[in-house]
Amino acid sequence: MRRNAALKTLGCALVGTTMLAAPPVFAEEKKPNVVFILVDNVGYGDFSVYGGTTATPRIDELASEGIRFTNYNVEVQCTPSRSAIMTGRHPVRSGTYSVLPPPGGQDGMVPWEYTIAELLSDSDYATALYGKWHLGNVQGRLPNDQGFDEWWGIPNSWDQSGFTSYPMYDLMAKEILAKEGKTELLNVPPHVLEGKKGEESKPAMDLDMKVRPVIDADYLIPKTVAFIKKQAAEDKPFFVYLGYSEMHPPIQCNPAFVGTSPERGGMYSDCIAEMDYRVGQVLDGIKEAGVEDNTIVVLSSDNATGGLSGGAGANGGSNGPFRGDFFYTPFEGSMRVPAIVRWPGKFAKGQVTDQMFAAVDWMPTLASLVGASKLVPTDRPIDGKDISEFLLGKSKTTGREDYMFFGTDGELMSVKWRNYKMIQRMTAGPALEAIDQAYIVPQLPLFFDLSSDPHEDFNLWTTTLTMAWLFDPMLTAVGKYEESVKKYPNIPAGVKDFKGYN
Structure with missing residues (x-):
């Protein structure tokens, strides 16, 4: 099990390092499970509880059972937002501030980075990722190398599902494979990968436009629910990270939802309605597993919507009352997205707060909630703030007053x-x-x-x-x-x- 040597060094005061409060979990209590649902390119105003025009009853219900943030801030693109969540560090510190590395550079995070999955794994949690990773696409930089016991998903992004629809791409891929003397590579042509800790990841299936409309319904959601039920049956604390596929282009709804939103109409509305249904399936799975009362559920988005989604054939997307979108930065519409968190009996029900919160705050906050603050690294700057006292109703503020x-x-x-x-x-x-x-x-x-x-x-x-x-x-x-x-x-x-x- 990989650890950073400095993790045992406590009380080291660094500029930019968050010093954490005593963990709130008592020895006699079970560690809470964590289900983190990260949707892709969903804007502030897309869910009806945030003012959206497409009905999202299951997400609205989740908000009524927990805390809804109206000032939650993410990063400029998919990779930096996911890096911030995983490490508690500004992506610029990790070299993950852009989706694309410099020419000749390596994608994703260096293995030295310590993720929330590694922290929870080191706390005896079962860990899994289903869906989008986007923090490295070679052996040694995939989820099973960064703390996840198992994973099934994509190393890069969902737009790659459209690559093989171009005849010229198919020709280029064949040339690359011939040069390598192989019939396939991890990412050529684009694949869904699967892997387990201690083993190399391998292709599980092609990533193309045939699988694009059904990947959430047929694969990601069932795998997530099965993992939840399996770990609950074994009475083992678990962390599952669901990298849901929508609303990242190419936006393609499951056929069962196409044309089912007549009040607003359009593919975008159909996909938001499907997303609400899929979130409900996960919530139902948690309840059926009998662990609802001891499971922290997080639902948030990695980026804003806007020109990217609206201009990719979906004809929709809302960033609510804010100016800016995915590329029109750094206005609020480009950095402020939905975030809802629920832990029955621990977090307030139906609370709506404008307290500032950010993607980098998840690492120290979740560490504190599970009683593992001592594992947060002290050998590097941690930009996240532990807001667990706020979530637990012991503080009126998150303690975050600024964000860059x-x-x-x-x-x-x-x-x-x-x-x-x-x-x-x-x-x-x-x-x-x-x-x-x-x-x-x-x-x-x-x-x-x-x-x-x-x-x-x-x-x-x-x-x-x-x-x-x-x-x-x-x-x-x-x-x-x-x-x-x-x-x-x-x-x-x-x-x-x-x-x-x-």
Whole structure:
């Protein structure tokens, strides 16, 4: 079992490192199970409980049974968001701030990174991932190398399901395989992979447009539910991470749901309705396994929707009241997405909170909730905050007052502090054309008061000119990050290995 040597070193004070409270789990209590459902490219306004026009009764019910966040923040793309969740670190620290590595670089996280799956595995949890990983696509960088006992899913992203529909891709793939002297590679042509800890992953089936519409219903959901029931029957605590496929292009609903949303119509609405049904299947599986009262359920999205999904034949997607989308960054619509968490009898029912919360906070928070805070690494900066006291009703705040948002080049774009936002760089709009625009630097950083201007229309420089004092808290946050980078330099994107800090 791989561990970091420094995990046993406690009380080490690092700039940028979160020091964690005493674990809330008592010795006589069973460790809670964790079911983490991460949907793909679902915007803030897509679920009806967040104001969406497609009915999502099961997700709404989940929200009524737990805590719904209205100020949950993610990263700029799929890979950085998933890296933040797994490590509790800003993706720029891990070299995972972009989906694509530099030319000739290696995809994903270096094996040195310590994931929430490794932490829970080291706490005697059974661990599994079903669905999208997107944090490495070679042996040694797959989920079974990073703490998961088993996995079945894709190493990269769902758009690869459309690769083989291009005749030229098929020709290129044959040339690559002939050069390698093989009939198939892990990712050529695109495959669904499967693997177990201590073994190499191997292709399980082709990833193409035939499997794309049915992969959630026929594979990911049944495997997730089966894992839950198996571990519950064996009375073993478990962590299952479901990387649901929608709403990432190419958006393709299960045939049973196509055309079933007449009030709104369109493929996007159909797929949101299907997603609600699939989430309900997981929730039903937890209940049927008899572990509902001792299972933490998380439902969140990795990115906003917008031009990407709406322009890929789905004709839909909503980021609610916020400006920005997947490529129109760093406005709130590009970084604020749904997040719901439930633990019956432990977390408040029906609570709606605007307290700030972020993807990097899951690692230390879940570690604390399961009584494993001592395993959170102290040999590197951890940017996540332990918000378990808030979730348990023992604190009125999450303790997070600021958050930094980085671009696909790893450079800072914006800082949020309480209800204010400072934008140093941005993508030029309009939203549907942002994908074609470069990052631009305004003459002065833009400032917005999100409490009265959630759409970020009124730059305070032009409306009041009395808010220069905001530079102080904003730059204080940036300064702390920059000081930590001096001591612990960020891991470059694409590096093949990293041995740790001296």
